[in-house]
Amino acid sequence: MGLFSKQNKQVLAKPLSLDNPIMVQVLGICSALAVTSQLKPAIVMGLAVTVITAFSNVIISIIRKSIPMRIRIIVQLVVVAALVTIVSQILKAFAYDVSVQLSVYVGLIITNCILMGRLEAFAMMNKPWPSFLDGIGNGLGYAMILIIVGFVRELFGRGTLLGFQVLPDSYVGNGMMTMPAMALILLGCIIWVHRAYFYKEEESK
Amino acid sequence: MEHLINLFFRSIFVDNMIFAFFLGMCSFLAVSKNVKTSIGLGAAVTFVLVVTVPVDYLLQVHVLEPLGLSYLSFILFIAVIAGMTQIVEMVVERYSPSLYSSLGIFLPLIAVNCAIMGASLFMQQRINLDPASSQYIGNVWDAIVYAFGSGLGWMLAITLMGAIREKMQYSDVPKPLQGLGITFITVGLMAMAMMCFSGLKI
Numbered sequence: 001m002g003l004f005s006k007q008n009k010q011v012l013a014k015p016l017s018l019d020n021p022i023m024v025q026v027l028g029i030c031s032a033l034a035v036t037s038q039l040k041p042a043i044v045m046g047l048a049v050t051v052i053t054a055f056s057n058v059i060i061s062i063i064r065k066s067i068p069m070r071i072r073i074i075v076q077l078v079v080v081a082a083l084v085t086i087v088s089q090i091l092k093a094f095a096y097d098v099s100v101q102l103s104v105y106v107g108l109i110i111t112n113c114i115l116m117g118r119l120e121a122f123a124m125m126n127k128p129w130p131s132f133l134d135g136i137g138n139g140l141g142y143a144m145i146l147i148i149v150g151f152v153r154e155l156f157g158r159g160t161l162l163g164f165q166v167l168p169d170s171y172v173g174n175g176m177m178t179m180p181a182m183a184l185i186l187l188g189c190i191i192w193v194h195r196a197y198f199y200k201e202e203e204s205k
Numbered sequence: 206m207e208h209l210i211n212l213f214f215r216s217i218f219v220d221n222m223i224f225a226f227f228l229g230m231c232s233f234l235a236v237s238k239n240v241k242t243s244i245g246l247g248a249a250v251t252f253v254l255v256v257t258v259p260v261d262y263l264l265q266v267h268v269l270e271p272l273g274l275s276y277l278s279f280i281l282f283i284a285v286i287a288g289m290t291q292i293v294e295m296v297v298e299r300y301s302p303s304l305y306s307s308l309g310i311f312l313p314l315i316a317v318n319c320a321i322m323g324a325s326l327f328m329q330q331r332i333n334l335d336p337a338s339s340q341y342i343g344n345v346w347d348a349i350v351y352a353f354g355s356g357l358g359w360m361l362a363i364t365l366m367g368a369i370r371e372k373m374q375y376s377d378v379p380k381p382l383q384g385l386g387i388t389f390i391t392v393g394l395m396a397m398a399m400m401c402f403s404g405l406k407i
Contacts, residue, residue: 026385029230030319073316074287081280089276104326107279111322113231116314180225181396188382188389195381 012133015141020194021114028114028142033183034105035146039162041101042150046143048091048106052083053115053142054135057123059083061131064124076119077110084109114142149186153177209350211339216354218402220327220340222320223362224395229320233363234388236308243367245304247360251353253293253315254324257286258352259345261325265332282325283316290316324355365395 021027028049035045059079060067067075088106091099099106109115118138123131154160157177159167176182222228229250236246261282269275294312298305305312315321328351331342342348369391378387 026234027231029234030227030323033227033230073313074284077283077287077316078280081283085276085279088279104323104330107326108228108319108323110279110283111317111319113314113317116317179397179400180227181393181400183227184389184393184396188386188393191386191389192379192382195386 008130008133011130012137015134015137020141020145021117021138027117028112029187030108030112033149033180033187035102036150036153036183037157037178038101038154039147039150041098042146043143044091044095044098045102045105046139046146048087049109049112049114049142050136050139052080052087052109053118053139054132056080056083056115057118057131057135058128060119060123061126061128072124073116076116080115080119081110114138145187145190148190149183152186153182157182208339208341209346212342212347213350213354215339216351217358217361218399219404220355221358221362221399222323222355223359223392224399226323228323229318229359232314232318233359233366234385237363237366237370237388239371240364240367242304242307243363244360245301246308247356247363249293249297249308249312250315250318250320250359251356253286253289253321254352254356254359255349257282257289257321258324258328259348260285260289262328262332262342262345262348265329278329282322286321286325287316320355320359324352328352362395366392369395 015021035041056076056079060076063075084107087109088099091102091106118134122134126134151161154162155166156174158173159165159171219225223230223233232246237243264281264285265275265278269278269281290313293315297308297312328342328348331340331351334341336343342351366388370388373387373391382390
């Protein structure tokens, strides 16, 4: 099996469209909503989750045969917690302002259901390399939604993107967009569009 | 005393885990299909919160802080939570098998319920707040009250959602919006209503 065989490509590409972790598998909603009031934390969060998902998938996949079934959740949590601690320290050192904005949500990556979901559903049963790709794919699928929601919320809530003024000064920020409630409604609408678009494919399954 | 009451009501209504911080959404969305299971899961989450947050508080103040090991807090907190969840799971299985089977996979998943980890992490932040603030957590009682309030707030949210979803089964929702989509929008509208409580002071 080549490194980028057809099967591997599918593992990577599927979470980006049809099998998106947030919209279809309903994983990792919590942090997806809280960090998206601006674009920058959304991007950082997406990247952090991608990296952590990929590496925890690889580690668990390597040791999958020696983990006793009964305590596997604790083993997985410890692996993830260690990776999250590393990422959180790196963020504090190199991007302090973002890590302050993300506050507890960096720590909450540990309990992000995407990680546990992928570990249970994929890494426990597959070889390291496909697991790595699966982690990257799901992380990017997650990041994609975060970036869409963050983009809309920052653009209409403040008239800026990544802190730069985009809309003319006369635009009055829509405070509603920066409220938590709006993130939920926006995500609902994204799911609506996604389902409407892929509806026929779901039907034929 | 006044501070405790204030903290309690704030954590239920203003700092509601679901409506203000979106914590615990995964199980919230998956289990809130009817009122009975919702209450059961809400009670289980509240119980785990009330036990883990004070334990984590004591660990943070008496072990991690004096030794300068605060960066290990993630691993330590998650270990406490995973252990507690295991105990709750065994207790529920023994005394209420029907609840055990209806909660299914979501019982062990309380360990990865963001609301519980989130409460511990918020607690960790709040230790450093100004003692005059109504969110300040300064001793074990504060931690217990905060945990209990957050748990009740979560339970309130999931019960309301369960009730709404029971009714919603009879409404005519556009097909692509059915299920997840409409649930999100409903939670969004509920969150907007809950915003009326912000600024609440007792």
